[in-house]
Amino acid sequence: MNRFSLIVVVPAVLLAAAGCGDGGRRTAASNTASAMLRAVAEGDGSGACALLAPDTADAVAQAQETSCAEGVLREDLPAPGAERHADVYGQWARVRLDGDTVFLAVFPGGWRVVAAGCRPDGSDRPYDCTLSGR
Amino acid sequence: MTRRLRENSLGLVFGVLFLLALAAQAVAGHADFNQQQLTDGLEPISMGRYVTSASFAVDVAENWQSEYLQFFLYIFLTVWLIQRGSPESKPVGEQGLESDQKQKVGPYAGDDSPAWARARGARLWLFSNSLGLVMGLIFVLSWLAQSIAGVAAYNERQLSDLEEPISWGQYLASPDFWNRTLQNWQSELLAVASMAILSIYLRQRGSPQSKPVGAPHTATGIEG
Helix, strand or coil, X not given: CCHHHHXXXXXXXXXXXXXXXXXXXXXXXXXXXXXXXXXXXXXXXXHHHHCECHHHHHHHHHHHCCCHHHHHXXXXXXXXXXXXXXXXXXXXXXXXXXXXXXXXXXXXXXXXXXEEEEECCCXXXXXXXXXXXX | CHHHHHHCHHHHHHHHHHHHHHHHHHHHHHHHHHHHHHHCCCCCCCHHHHHCCHHHHHHHHHHHHHHHHHHHHHHHHHHHCCCCCCCCCCCCCCCCCCCHHHHCCHHHCCCCCXXXXXXXXXXXXXXXXXXXXXXXHHHHHHHHHHHHHHHHHHHHHHHHCCCCCCCHHHHHCCHHHHHHHHHHHHHHHHHHHHXXXXXXXXXXXXXXXXXXXXXXXXXXXXXX
């Protein structure tokens, strides 16, 4: 590899490593977010909990003092709206839907919802979420 | 073959040490990243995914850019700046681009001079500055790579804290970008200043980076 190739290839590898342009992962994260909210809207608590991160499922069960499948249906989550935008960075994603923002992380089975029913709470503060495993 | 290795041992040894250090950085960085994953209640990631992650890329690029900035500045500034008594400096009074005769360019080029040293105009200018320009170009590209990988790594942390991700432009003005940048710059600049000054008074027998052991402290631009 000559010097010029090195100059071109090295930054290109780094830029690729930065994770630019990963549309497939964005779509997968959006699908999981919508599927979880749809399951809640349809009364399918088990289906919704299967799409939650383990810590989030535990947090729901603890907060509602029942199983996750029953507790998640008592949470005041909005109905699934149309997807507006998704950001994916490494192991994390944020999906913005009409009326809701959902945070997801990668697990062995794919994307799982870490927090949902989230609203921004000032520019430098974490989102305020109805359901959260953080 | 052995002779060939011996005659290129400086570049080869540093090349191998670089690869070993990069591999060790990947191992340590992977362990550190996965420790954070477990703290966040997430699953560990594979080594393959880690070495293609923004976290690894920004950690590598932030160090590369500062090293190439150091060489770029050193190569260009030592044309004009001197340090009395230092083997890293030209002798006092020889600041500047020097004569064509001393630089063996144009009509003063020898039979064994590179072809572009005999050229005129843009080609000669380009070749005359090629070392500094390539170092400067690698610096700019590494710094750009740091900023792009940096914003991705920063936004990954933002999302893990359930916070808003930021744009590349916002990241360029962020404390994270400048903290990563300046902590590397200051160490490189300290190393250069230390080398220029300590080599006035200290010696390393046999090293071309040092004056001969018996050379006076006042001798400038003499390498052993």
